[in-house]
Amino acid sequence: MVEDGGIEYDVLVVGGGINGAGIARDAAGRGLRVLLCDKDDLGAHTSSASSKLVHGGLRYLEHYEFGLVRKALAEREVLLRSAPHIMHPLRFVMPHDSGQRPAWLIRAGLFLYDRLAPREFLPASRAVDLAGHRAGGPLKPAFTRGFVYSDGWVDDARLVVLNALDAHERGAEVRTRTRCVGFERHARHWVVTLEGDGGRKRVRTRCLVNAAGPWAGRVDAVASGAAPKAGRRLRLVKGSHIVVPRLFDHSYAYIFQHPDGRIVFAMPYEGVFTLIGTTDLDFTGDPDEVAIADTETSYLCALANRYFRRQVWPSSVVWSFSGVRPLLDDASDKASDATRDYSLGRDSAGAPLLSVFGGKITTYRRLAEEATDWIASSLVSARPAWTAGALLPGGDLFGAMPDKRGVLEFDRWVAALQRRLDWLPPGLVGRWARAYGSRVDTLLAGARSLDGLGAEIVPGLYAAELRYLVRHEWARSAQDVLWRRSKLGLHLPPGCADAIDAWIAAERAPSGGVALGVPA
Template sequence: MAEQGGIDCDVLVVGGGINGVGIARDAAGRGLRVVLCEKDDLGAHTSSASSKLVHGGLRYLEHHAFKLVRKALAEREILLRSAPHIMHPLRFVMPHDVGQRPAWLIRAGLFLYDRLAPREFLPGSEAVDLAGHRAGGPLKPAFTRGFVYSDGWVDDARLVVLNAVDAREHGAAVHTHTRCTGVERHPGHWLVTLEGAAGRRLLRTRCLVNAAGPWAGNVAATAAGASAASLRRLRLVKGSHIVVPRLFEHEHAYIFQHPDGRIVFAMPYEGDFTLIGTTDVDFTGDPDGVAIADSEVSYLCALANRYFRRQVWPSDVVWSYSGVRPLLEDAAGSAAQATRDYLLGRDSDGAPLLSVFGGKITTYRRLAEEAVDWIAASLNAPLPAWTAHAVLPGGDLFGPVPDKRAVLEFERWQADLQRRLDWLPPGLARRWSRAYGTRVDVLLDGARGLQDLGPEVVPGLYAAELRYLLRHEWAATAQDVLWRRSKLGLHLPPGCAVAIDAWIASERLPAAGAVLHEPA
């Protein structure tokens, strides 16, 4: 790695979750020399274990978190325009339970939700008669009245990867499976020890960003020379979800309230399934070992059964996942009430150190922009923000500028792609269009027929796609491919992971960032 005045990079980001990759992307796009290290796969933990929503957080209005909701709502349409292939608008149905909040109060909350931030293309809320609405059919007869409002859906794991891809294309070096094992502050730089597949090396950076998620408190506490401004107590909260066979045929999602006050979503998922979650359970222990508890499965099934005609049981669960959310400790009485807002711990007592505490997927871009504003000023490089007016890789369906047309006319673009690539199986073309957008052409690499894609390693997964994921998206294992770069693991028979890992081993292709290398 070339050094300039003994410094290897301007910014080292520790953590490859959504906040880390968002900061790396923004900083690289402003011309800063950026390196990011992640101890596992990109988005391997909290950032791929969300409820898959781009939303303002309707329930946060109950806790008077108006600033957070306004901030998230302002980001909602910016994000949808930036990546219309991996995000889309979603209408939510809220059945009214006469034993809970009065209807007038819910209507007032939705009125406020519609107006806290501008909406350019998302429709507003409305009251509905569930007896005559398609979404009323799967519900128990007692639920006759409801409300409908708008938010958005996102493929969270792919959002992380696409930010990393954009960071690299702006010059950042992204190293997965690389741990930060030592941090020392010096007068004009940080000296950091990184350990990865290529061994151990020292890196000098002008600014250190601690975006380690559930491990952020540990990184801040062990950074030699860090001041008290970089330390913040986190409340670790486990959120778990279950996936069951499809409970309804329409494309609306549901928002349910449990008698204990918690909110749970039930959403269409991967065509054949329904996603139900999340729980909020205070967590202690190692975030690497997080897993859903039997009590959480029972809780989510019981809540679904309170509303749906078709009953679900733990034995119906085909997949589950859990993540640990690093929330700001705010003395809230329950995990559900803990704030989802973020805090940037700014430490300028020497070489700059920025620690990221809290946050949610919807506000990641705004968080990154605020973070890099401070970083750039601290490094005497006040460069303008840019991400609010940029698309993510594959999102340039109708040009390089974010446009609501790409959101509202995605299906038309998708149909045009299928006509152009009429030799692709329709299901594969649809999946690729949603996963890769315009980057489908990079994946194809000149292929003009199915035979050009190489062997079908497992059903629906060809060698060409696997090579793309290894070369361009840091995939290194079957788990990366089946559960983060895609959700093919839900659709494929047992044994496919073994076949994919065997194919990867036979290719002997290094993952895109597994080996420490020069920034581009």
């Protein structure tokens, strides 16, 4: 419906990564008419190529970024409570040797890390004798002491999708595979030309939000007609990760320091793998074409081999991924030292324009709240911020409000779900519980037997789940399903993608009842 003299939307958000999806969700929840669009899939780039951590950023303390660390630490438990199915606490082990910072300095840093923000349920840090600790077994004998501290794990790609889904359920329109190819700024509105499956279309919006990630500088310059201002210039940094067969059989993760000062994580991944990353390299190419370099693979393998008894080589790598982080250019000498804080470019020289520069997964909700506060003020909308006390879709395991029970009693909830769905393979129920939480019942759509799930399109992936992903989560290809909505691509044999693409094409055909990937 077109209202207010032809203005279809209050807010058009360019960019379907975590910041764009978060802003769309917050704005829709305040009653604003929102359109979120991305030229590719949701979270197709930086937001699905992170280290998968909800963390304060322990290493940022040595750069004196206390404000950023405090802000991120305050968000840690807020996020964990909001979506306990796709997030969970994670204990990190930091081995120590004589070549690193003195033990007393690390202990002091962890003491500060524990106290910069309140903790309700995450345990405090402590020193540990690795010779007698389970996490010490996979390490080389030289590492006899270390430290343990708390942070959190997140399925980053699903976090993006759940924010977009919540936005949609609160009234937002979400269009994937839709480019913004033209911007016309007027005194009180924008006219934006969109290009997607249905051709070109011009829409009018009262406010434009540029959350285009690595492309944010380009969008800001085109939309505003001006060169980037000081404090709004981006430094593009490539971060790469490798996945290898499991190097340890316990639930702890490791944080390793390379002799060059960089930090690398090694974490349990998908049950039978270990995730190792990340690198930090300045990037000047096309963000659409980013990929790990051989030197990065060798670097990560060498660092893992410095610590682990079991050695890995480039030939051990079963998967790798790279993303381009759009960091604020603070003139740091090294890419690894560049700030992970964010800046919001607020432009009121005509219809409002808000551009997002920088940021990290852990602070996305705070960033979105701050951005939407300004948007709401600019559009004279009085509804207050709300996301700090809200659950993401599927997170209502023990009630309608965020609660630590979802975090601390998640395994109990899964066990109850498996008893209720005892006609399903336990491994499938476990995977669904982590991916969909309480939305498992929406996925089942009333099915009460394995036959009710429809055909098994590829091993462990039934028609019911694919239909849910197409109709509710904007999945349009096997790539969306295998590497973003899930990580089934790591577990399935070659050739499965073709079968999934064929099924999706048939489902989305006119007779299938799904048009343009918009949820039913």
